Each structure stands twice: as structure tokens, then as C-alpha cells.
Amino acid sequence: MGRHLRDLRLALNLEIEQLTERCRLDAEVIHALERGEHPADLDTLTELAGGLGIPLHMIFTMWEAQALEDSGGDETE
Secondary structure (H helix, E strand, O other), rough: OHHHHHHHHHOOOOHHHHHHHOOOOOOOHHHHHOOOOOOOOOHHHHHHHHOOOOOHHHHHHHHHHHHHHHOOOOOOO
């Protein structure tokens, strides 16, 4: 999921420092999330979605689409 969060942040031309100003997360937490080193609980994802200006479900939709792509499009895996 971290890769998707980073890609989305970069697509929105946001530096991590700008994102921290938009949400109540520390820059170190955002770095760790993007590297997959920090658990992404619902509260954290809600904060990120708000900071990114997107609905929360969009994060899960992007994550699911990437999982399907990584599995070759086979939903049974």
C-alpha cells in the first residue's frame, strides 16, 4: 500500500512536509508508511485521505487494482 500512497502524493505534487501540514501525521510516519514499515490502520488512512483530498475508498480501490494487476488479473489468487 505504501507504494500507492507515495505515487498518489507525488501525482498531486505534494512533498511530505506539505502533506503533514494537511493532516495530523508526522513526516516520519508518512515516510515509514510509504516504505511499508508502519502499519496502515484505518485512522491513519483516514488522515492521509483527508490530507490528500481524496475519499478514503480511493486508497483501497487503488490498492485492490494493483493487487489484481500483480496477480495477473486473477481474482481467485
